[in-house]
Amino acid sequence: MHNSNSIQILFDRGTIVIKNLPPGLEPENCAWDNRTNNWRARGMYYSDVIRWLDFKEFSYKDQVPRFIKLNAKLNFDYNLHYYQKEGLNAWIDAKFRGCVILPTGSGKSFLAIKAIQKVNASTLIILPTLDLMNQWYDLVSEVFNQEIGILGGGYHQIEDITVTTYDSALNHADVYGDRFSLLIFDEVHHLPAEHYSQIAEMCIAPHRLGLTATYYRMDGYHGKLDRLIGPVVYKKDIHDLKGSHLSDFEIERIKVDLTPREKLEYDKNELIYEDFIKETGYKFHGPDLEKFLAEVNLKPNARKALLAKFKMKTIILNAARKLDVLESLLKLHAKDRIIIFTENNELVYSISCEFLIPALTHQTKTIERKQILKKFRNGEYSVLVTSKVLNEGVDVPEANVAIILSGSSSPREYLQRLGRILRKREDKQAVLYEIVTKGTREVQVSYRRRKSHAS
Amino acid sequence: MLPKQLLRYRIEGDHVVPSYITRKQSPHYLRIAEKLIDIYERHLGKTRRELDDKLMLFEGERLNYKVVRGLANILDKNIITGPADEEKDYEKLRERLFAQVEKHRPVVRSRDLLHTKVKDHVIADVSPGITGDDLQMQLYGDLKANHIIKDWERKTSPETLLRRYNLQLAQGILYRAESMTIRLHDSYKIVFRYLKLSRLMHRIYPLENGYGIYVDGPLSLFSRTIKYGIHLAKFLPGLLLAEKWDMRASIRLRDQDVFFPLNQDCGLHSHYRDAHPFDSSVEEMFYKKFQKAAPNWQIEREADIINLGDTVLIPDFTLISPEGKKFLLEIIGFWTPEYLSKKLEKINAANREDLILVVNQQLNCSREDFRGKVIFFKNRIDVVKVVDNLKTK
Structure with missing residues (x-):
């Protein structure tokens, strides 16, 4: 029986509180809180606190976790590529903690789905953008035979598998940090940023998986991931995989004059x-x-x-002649599957209206984007125009022509964009067009990006 | 609160000075506020894009564009916008159109030998009712930029707008706060009510003439964090309801640690609801009667704070006898059962010798429920009996 003086552990807004611990003890990873007169630890040390209490052979009442067992049923099964399998097993061997580094377009999300199935308990998937969150939502709801929750972008519905953004997770980890047994951070290189690391600190999840193509940060903060997620358990870069399932592609650069x-x-x-x-x-x-x-x-x-x-x-x-070039490319590739990328929404919608092409931006609502992506995937649509929506991440439908109408100078972004059309499709060579304005800074930017890709 | 990119402040030594709209500047900014409100007014019925273009034009090459944008940012929250045709299913319309267009690809703008049908023909073919002109509004009326400014949600006066601007500027700075140290000399109940609503944690220490309160959050114990900045910002209008106070917030700005000091003379206006001077008429009655019944005693309302760690108990009255003996008095009148059980929990946690409870007999509780000293009353409190009772303690 527990009376009011027995040891209790509670979850309090992203922290773990130990009540009624006999005096004279100093539990590991805890600090004495003189505001409430008890020991307190960051949520992430929940397992350590338990281990310590067990080691000291205390009896205690644990009111912390609200994990739910999943009994996950998959709507369809698929075989993992060898590198996905190796990555998954390495992560399992590391006690379900750590980071897997795989190139963009190599199907990290499928590895993640198998990880959820293995842990088989409530899971929170954290993405850097709303668009990625939507894409994961589409994928996860397709695969799992159950309701999927969304936290962020105007949605606040928590389910046993929930997708969210880094921003929303940061805002709500104090409320839901005790709810999930597995955390999956996609594009985990965002996590060490000053505030985001608090998401990992406030959650009690004993199982953690980080995924990225670009693990190493210029500021060196990726070192923090060891503590927050776990070590790097598996790593393959784009050169290791080239030829195995990713196809080569051609780059064509087209210069236009200003009017x-x-x-x-x-x-x-x-x-x-x-x-x-x-x-x-x-x-x-x-x-x-x-x-x-x-x-x-x-x-x-x-x-x-x-x-x-x-x-x-x-x-x-917005150089007008870019649209002329685009028009000729649309004619040239009338039988191909084309994705058009632009930098800003404004241009996406004018292209959409000018050439009657379905548009995807971060403003596109979940149902419509699901519908558009599905139709593009099954061939009902052959062209798509999008802003940065499909930049980083998963489940970009296959295309064999990409047209970049404008671009920023970030090399990482460029690589990830290329990843969109890297998927092998029969024997067809993919083409990437880049339409730039002649004699302006944009040409230099584009040149810089190419160099960084080549190196 | 104003977003980061619109904040205006200077850092002087170790503290931050927000660039409020001052009294001296206000005639100038009142005119700007008036013009802005007028721009919004004249764009009722027009699109968000048109409004934004106009605002951009108004901003022009002004150096104080941040103020203009800040004021517009506040006005944006006071208008109702929506698609031109609320009934129309734009998503369905697009889905139908794009599916139909597919067999006519590529859609071209001008005719050539191979492509004889241009965009307008395709549209006319597949989707009668839609025209090639102003396709954006027809196809994408649900897009934010194409939304129509329908009406004011709350129409603000230029004066209120400037006041709101200054408050939101201070809140925007607090957004980057790690903690706040307050010296508070009155209004404990209302301030702690808002403190509790904002889910913050406190340390309390007595001062000569009030209390010092140090405010941060659960994670602050382990490392410095601005996670609670947003909570501190939301709490500020609650603090502004006090009459005599000052505070110092520790802020992280431009990679520097600075202080943000404020006090009751800051000139900021709260828009939060103030509490009635008395929570209930029972207390008001007691206050008046006690002054008559015991003229040589001191009676003060809500003058002490009992810290309970997670929360506080602020007794209704502090009574000081002519001999200088101090009692804390809490009246428990009519409450819901949940409120009562919470109250009891607090009182028992306080476990204070000098706490006297005046309890309505009709409540479903007995002497055993309380750890403190209890005086029961029926219907109305017999103040003389209370005074006599206190004299014996």
Whole structure:
């Protein structure tokens, strides 16, 4: 029997509280909380606290976990590729804790689904963006024969398998940190960022899986993942897999000119901008950029220069002749399966209306995106235009032509975009077109990205 | 609260000074607020895109564009928007159209030898009722940018807008707070009510003339975190309801540790509901009668805080006898059973010798339920009896 003075452990807003522990003891990984006069540990140390209490042979009342057993039934089964199987087994051998590094497009999500099946208990899947969250939702609800929960993007429905974003998980880990036995972090390289690591700290889940293609961070913080998730248990990079199931692809770069009107507008703004740069000697990056931005609301010419810079960028991104090129490519590839990528939503919707092509952006609601992706996958649709939605992550439908209409200069992003069409489809060579504006900075950006891919 | 990119502040030494709209600037900004409200007003019935374009134009090359955007950010939360045709199923419409178009691919803009049908023909063929003009509004009326500004949810005056701006600026800075140290001299009940609502944790220490309260959250025990910044920001309007107070929040800004000090003279206005001076008429009656019945005693409302760790108990009255003996008095009148059981739990946890309970007999409880000293009453409290009783203790 437990009376009110027996040892109790409770979950309190992302922490574990030990009540009525006899004085004179110092439980591992705990700190004394003089606000509430008891021992307290981060949620992630739940298993350690239990182990310590058992080791000391205390009897205690554990009111912490709210895990649910799944009895997961899969709607369909599939065979894992050898590297997915190896990754999964390595993770199981590491006591269900650790990170698996596989290239984009190699089917990390299928490995994750098998992991859920193995642990067979309530699972939270954490994604960096709402779009990825939607994609995982689509996939997981297709595979598992049960209701899937969504936390984030206006949804707040918790189920035994729930998908969420890093942001929502951070906001709600204090309430649901005791609810899940397995945490799956997709694109786990986001987790060590200052605040996000608290998600892993507040959750009590003993089982943790991190997935990514780009584990190593410039800031070195990936070292934190050891403690938060577990060690790297398996690693294969794109070169290890090339030829085995990922196909090669061609890159075609097409340069367009600005129209005379665009050019005029561009030059006008460039002049304003360059004048400012000459006058101040600033460069538009590094510490100068920060100084520059700080001055924007103090100096009229800095503000004008920044506005000019924005204007230049907009002109380049939306160069009218890119749509002419796009039109000829659509004609050329009338029989192919095409995904068009652009940088901004605005352009997605004008292309959608101009060429009557289904559009996917982060504004597309769950049901419609599910419907569009399904139709693209089963061939009812042959063309798709999208913003950054399909950048990182899973279940991008197969296409053999990709057209990038505008791009930013992040090399990682570029790699991941390429990953979209890397899937082998019969013997057909995939083509990636890049439409850039001639004689502007965009060409340089595109060149930089190619170099980083080659290296 | 204002988002990070719209915050305006200076860092002076070790503390942060928000760039509030000052009294001196307010004539200028009142005009801007008025113009902004007018822009919104004139865009009722127009699209979000048109409104945004207009706002961009209004902002122009202004150096104070952050203030303009901040004010617009607040106004955005005061309007109702939605698709032009609330009944129309845009998703269905697109699905039908795109499915039909598929057999006409590629859709081209101008005719050539191989492609004889242009976009407008395709549309006319597959989807009568839709025209090639302004396709965005017809196909994507459910898109945010194409939403129509329908009405005001709450129409604000320029004055209120400026007040709200200053409050939201302070809250936006608190969003990056790790903890808050408060010195509070009155209004304990209302402040702790909002403290509790915001799910924060506290440490309390007595001061000469009030209490010091240190506020953070569960995880703060292990490492510095701004996780509770949002809770502290939401709590601020609750603190503003007090009359005499000051606070210092520890803030992480631009990778620096700074303080954000505020006090009762900050000029910020709360929009939270204040408590009635008396929670119930029973207490008000008691206060008046006690002053008559025991004129040489001191009586103060809610003047002490009993810290219970997770929560606090703030007795209704503090009574000091002519000899200087202090009693804490809590009146338990009419309550729901749940409230009563919570109250009892608190009182028993407090376990204080100087706590006197004045309990309504009609409540379903007995002397054994209380660890403290109890005086029962029927219908109304006999103040003379209470005073006599206290004199014997």
